[in-house]
Amino acid sequence: NAGVTQTPKFQVLKTGQSMTLQCAQDMNHNSMYWYRQDPGMGLRLIYYSASEGTTDKGEVPNGYNVSRLNKREFSLRLESAAPSQTSVYFCASQGSLGTDTQYFGPGTRLTVL
Amino acid sequence: RKEVEQDPGPFNVPEGATVAFNCTYSNSASQSFFWYRQDCRKEPKLLMSVYSSGNEDGRFTAQLNRASQYISLLIRDSKLSDSATYLCVVTPMNTDKLIFGTGTRLQVFP
Numbered sequence: 001n002a003g004v005t006q007t008p009k010f011q012v013l014k015t016g017q018s019m020t021l022q023c024a025q026d027m028n029h030n031s032m033y034w035y036r037q038d039p040g041m042g043l044r045l046i047y048y049s050a051s052e053g054t055t056d057k058g059e060v061p062n063g064y065n066v067s068r069l070n071k072r073e074f075s076l077r078l079e080s081a082a083p084s085q086t087s088v089y090f091c092a093s094q095g096s097l098g099t100d101t102q103y104f105g106p107g108t109r110l111t112v113l
Numbered sequence: 114r115k116e117v118e119q120d121p122g123p124f125n126v127p128e129g130a131t132v133a134f135n136c137t138y139s140n141s142a143s144q145s146f147f148w149y150r151q152d153c154r155k156e157p158k159l160l161m162s163v164y165s166s167g168n169e170d171g172r173f174t175a176q177l178n179r180a181s182q183y184i185s186l187l188i189r190d191s192k193l194s195d196s197a198t199y200l201c202v203v204t205p206m207n208t209d210k211l212i213f214g215t216g217t218r219l220q221v222f223p
Binding site: 008031033039040041042044045050057090094101102104105106107 | 117121147155156157158159162200208211212213214215216
């Protein structure tokens with residue numbers, strides 16, 4: 001039982017390049033989330049998926065797209081990376097609404113030059 | 114005003130000390146409250162949930178004051194291993210989205 005896994009762990013991009021961050025969970029959770037974490041800003045929600053086949057914008061969705069490929073996998077895509085997207089990205093999953101905790105992946109450290 | 118506010122610290126305390134963190138939230142309709150712990154360059158992990166009646170887990174005690182809209186975390190007999198950033202987290206009503214504070218950094222020294 002690996003919990004939440006993310007790939008890659010580190011990535012360096014040039015401005016304008018695209019990439020997809022992968023996330024998978026093996027806990028049979030319904031909800032999945034993508035956050036970014038920047039110094040002094042805390043964790044901010046980019047997109048989330050309450051169930052397979054649905055996605056919704058969070059607080060900071062501009063410049064990102066997501067795909068809930070199946071119940072296990074939720075990917076985040078940067079179509080044209082910008083230096084402002086340099087951050088640490090965390091994926092998380094949650095079993096049920098309200099009281100259940102969110103479990104986080106180990107994070108992806110992205111630098112955009 | 115931020116939805117969840119915390120003192121960023123750092124709080125530097127000696128081993129064995131008692132330390133307390135507070136957190137305030139702006140949405141009075143918030144329904145669930147948590148403290149998460151985040152070690153340097155690691156992912157956040159749930160430390161404990163916060164209930165209206167208070168919650169104690171070993172050396173850790175969490176309290177909720179709905180009237181004043183604040184949450185507290187008390188750590189007794191601090192250990193070196195308690196050094197981390199503590200994130201206050203709030204869930205608005207009828208949603209499974211979490212709102213994170215920016216965290217309070219704790220450094221316990223020998």
